[in-house]
Amino acid sequence: MKNITADIVQQFIPKRKEDSYKGTYGKVLVIGGDQNMGGAIMLTASAAVYSGAGLVTVATDPKNHTALHARLPEAMVLDLWDAKSLEEQIKKVDIVVMGPGLGLSEQAAEVVELVFQHIHKEQQLILDGSAISLVAQESLSLPETHLTFTPHAGEWKKLSGISKEDQTVEKNKQAQKKLDATIVLKGSRTEIYFCNDDWKNTTGNPAMATGGMGDTLAGMIAGFTAQLPDKEQATLAAVYLHSYIGDALADQQYVVLPSQIIEAIPSFMKNFEQQRL
Numbered sequence: 001m002k003n004i005t006a007d008i009v010q011q012f013i014p015k016r017k018e019d020s021y022k023g024t025y026g027k028v029l030v031i032g033g034d035q036n037m038g039g040a041i042m043l044t045a046s047a048a049v050y051s052g053a054g055l056v057t058v059a060t061d062p063k064n065h066t067a068l069h070a071r072l073p074e075a076m077v078l079d080l081w082d083a084k085s086l087e088e089q090i091k092k093v094d095i096v097v098m099g100p101g102l103g104l105s106e107q108a109a110e111v112v113e114l115v116f117q118h119i120h121k122e123q124q125l126i127l128d129g130s131a132i133s134l135v136a137q138e139s140l141s142l143p144e145t146h147l148t149f150t151p152h153a154g155e156w157k158k159l160s161g162i163s164k165e166d167q168t169v170e171k172n173k174q175a176q177k178k179l180d181a182t183i184v185l186k187g188s189r190t191e192i193y194f195c196n197d198d199w200k201n202t203t204g205n206p207a208m209a210t211g212g213m214g215d216t217l218a219g220m221i222a223g224f225t226a227q228l229p230d231k232e233q234a235t236l237a238a239v240y241l242h243s244y245i246g247d248a249l250a251d252q253q254y255v256v257l258p259s260q261i262i263e264a265i266p267s268f269m270k271n272f273e274q275q276r277l
C-alpha cells in the first residue's frame with residue numbers, strides 16, 4: 001500500500017486558468033437528506049461548493065429547502081421525491097453524489113434505483129451512507145458507470161460481507177475487484193482501493209470523530225472530482241486534505257466540526273496549489 005503524502009497531493013491541485021468559468025469546474029448533483037437528516041446533505045453540498053465545484057444542485061426533501069438556501073445560497077435545490085425532475089437533472093450533470101442522510105425507506109430505495117437506471121457511462125457516481133446500506137439491503141445491481149463507494153467499516157461489512165475484524169488489505173482488494181468500483185474505506189487511517197492500486201492516508205485524528213464528518217468527505221470527493229482531470233488523483237487529494245485540515249484544526253481544538261473543515265477548504269487548497277510561489 002502506498003502512503004498519501006503532502007508532496008504527492010501538491011502535484012494534483014492545478015492553478016486555475018485565467019479564461020475559465022463555472023462550466024470549467026463541473027456540475028454536481030447531490031442527492032440525500034430525508035425529513036430528519038437534512039444536515040447531512042447540507043454538509044455534503046457545502047463541501048462540494050467550498051471545494052470549488054462549478055455548479056451544485058441538491059435533491060433533498062422539501063422540508064430542507066429553506067434551511068439549505070439560507071445556509072448555502074450557492075446551491076440550487078429540487079424535490080428529492082419528484083422522479084421526473086430528478087431524472088432530468090441527472091442528464092445535466094457530470095457527477096452524482098448520493099446517500100448522506102437519505103435514510104433506508106422504500107421511497108429512498110426507489111430513488112437509488114432511479115439513479116442507477118438513468119446514470120450513463122461517462123458520469124461519476126459516488127455512493128455514501130444510506131445509499132451503500134440500501135445497495136446491500138436491497139441487493140441492487142450496480143450501474144455501468146465510474147463508481148466510488150465511501151463506506152465506514154460498518155457499511156463496508158454490509159456491502160462486502162467482510163466482518164470488521166477480517167477487513168484485511170487482501171480481503172478488501174478481492175471485494176473491490178468483485179464490485180469493480182473505487183472503495184474509500186474510511187477509518188482512523190482511510191484506505192483507498194482502485195482497480196490497479198491501493199493507498200493509505202497519513203492524516204486524520206480522533207478530534208474528527210463527529211457525526212457528519214463522512215458526509216463532508218463525500219462532498220469533497222465530488223467537488224475535487226468535478227475539477228481535476230484525473231479522477232483517482234481527485235479522490236486521493238480529497239481524502240488527504242479533509243484529514244489534513246482536521247489535523248491543523250485539532251492543534252488548537254479538542255473536537256473539530258465538519259462545518260469548520262468545510263470553511264477551511266478554500267484556503268488549504270490554495271496552500272496546496274501547484275507551483276505556488
Ligand SMILES: NC(=O)C1=CN([C@@H]2O[C@H](COP(=O)(O)OP(=O)(O)OC[C@H]3O[C@@H](n4cnc5c(N)ncnc54)[C@H](O)[C@@H]3O)[C@@H](O)[C@H]2O)[C@@H](O)CC1
Nearest residue numbers: 037038039040099100101102129130152153154211212215
Ligand atoms: N446531521 C445528520 O443529518 C447526520 C446524518 N448522518 C446520516 O445517517 C445515516 C446513517 O449513517 P450511520 O453511519 O450512523 O449509520 P449506519 O447504520 O450505516 O452505520 C452505523 C453502524 O455501523 C457500525 N460501525 C462499525 N464500524 C463503524 C465505523 N468505523 N464508523 C461508524 N460506524 C461503524 C456502528 O456500530 C453501527 O452499528 C447516513 O445516511 C448518514 O449520512 C450521519 O452522517 C450523522 C450526521
Ligand SMILES: Nc1ncnc2c1ncn2[C@@H]1O[C@H](COP(=O)(O)OP(=O)(O)O)[C@@H](O)[C@H]1O
Nearest residue numbers: 152186187188204205206209211212213214215
Ligand atoms: N479517530 C479518527 N481518526 C481519523 N479520522 C477519523 C476518526 N474518526 C472518524 N474519522 C473520519 O471521519 C469520517 C467519518 O465518516 P462517517 O462515519 O461516514 O461519518 P458520518 O456518516 O457521520 O458523516 C471519516 O472520513 C473518518 O476517516
Ligand SMILES: [Mg+2]
Nearest residue numbers: 129152214215
Ligand atoms: Mg457516513
